[in-house]
Amino acid sequence: MTTTTSTTPPPSPPDTAVKKPGRVRRPRSARAGGQMHAGPIAYVILALFTVGSLFPLVWTAIAASRDNNRLAQTPPPFWFGSNLFHNLDIAWNDANLGTAFVNTTIVAGTSAVTIVFLSTIAGFAFAKLKFKGRGAMMLIVIGTMMVPPQLSVIPLYMMVAKLEWTDQLQAVILPSLVSAFGVFFMRQYLLQALPDEIIEAARMDGASSWRVVWHVVFPAARPAMAVLGMLMFVQTWNDFLWPFLVLSQTGNPTVQVAVAGLGRGYTPDQSLIMAGALLGTLPLLLVFAIFGKQIVGGIMQGAVKG
Numbered sequence: 001m002t003t004t005t006s007t008t009p010p011p012s013p014p015d016t017a018v019k020k021p022g023r024v025r026r027p028r029s030a031r032a033g034g035q036m037h038a039g040p041i042a043y044v045i046l047a048l049f050t051v052g053s054l055f056p057l058v059w060t061a062i063a064a065s066r067d068n069n070r071l072a073q074t075p076p077p078f079w080f081g082s083n084l085f086h087n088l089d090i091a092w093n094d095a096n097l098g099t100a101f102v103n104t105t106i107v108a109g110t111s112a113v114t115i116v117f118l119s120t121i122a123g124f125a126f127a128k129l130k131f132k133g134r135g136a137m138m139l140i141v142i143g144t145m146m147v148p149p150q151l152s153v154i155p156l157y158m159m160v161a162k163l164e165w166t167d168q169l170q171a172v173i174l175p176s177l178v179s180a181f182g183v184f185f186m187r188q189y190l191l192q193a194l195p196d197e198i199i200e201a202a203r204m205d206g207a208s209s210w211r212v213v214w215h216v217v218f219p220a221a222r223p224a225m226a227v228l229g230m231l232m233f234v235q236t237w238n239d240f241l242w243p244f245l246v247l248s249q250t251g252n253p254t255v256q257v258a259v260a261g262l263g264r265g266y267t268p269d270q271s272l273i274m275a276g277a278l279l280g281t282l283p284l285l286l287v288f289a290i291f292g293k294q295i296v297g298g299i300m301q302g303a304v305k306g
Helices: 041-065 084-094 095-127 134-145 149-162 171-177 180-193 195-202 209-220 222-238 241-246 255-260 270-305
Strands: none
Touching: 041 084, 041 270, 084 095, 084 241, 084 270, 095 134, 095 171, 095 180, 095 209, 095 222, 095 241, 095 255, 095 270, 134 180, 149 241, 171 241, 180 209, 180 222, 209 222, 222 270, 255 270
């Protein structure tokens, strides 16, 4: 008897190979180093903010190019007229803006440079040096920022009058040589931007305190110093109350004091006032146009290094 054996092939082993998941492609804006792209809503919002920011300046130029009768009509003008250069010439001569520009540049420049220098040194001391009473002194500096400046006008004017400094530029320069905000601003910046290891390395190399300030602190604080200088220059340029009290419009006026004397009479000439305000704003716009990019670049450089 013959036995037939059927040979069935063994089943093939299951495929145990693990398939690798496909590579997930991230959007270009999410990749490392990729550039973020704003959507249409962001552009609309930025356009609205830009128009709202430029409207006061544009309206000042429109009002300066018209006459007083047209500005009193309803609706007011919304486009430029033909009297711009005529009104600018009258405002320049009547308000003695040439002298005012020189005086304001001296006052604002001196105040800005001095505030930046002293605030950087004081900010470094409060941020990195350890001495007795540091916390209490910093609280006193911050506390002075809460006092309204109008409270110091009367005693300050009595002091200036006793020194016979009325209608002189030092009466405006001297009270603005220090700033509590500048000290606080530089302290907060140096706390993060200046590592303690750098200061310790400089001291181990035999550097004195002033050499550490000059060669370590000032280079590290350069971006913040530029921003603080710009802010203090603009603030001093636009200061009105104290210069108006101690300076005269015919002696040594600043720009704001000189512009305050424009358009005097029973009916103030709004077009001349706007022309003077436009002339007083143009130097600030020029400074921002020249140094704005460098200041922003310095801030970003300091942020990346920090």
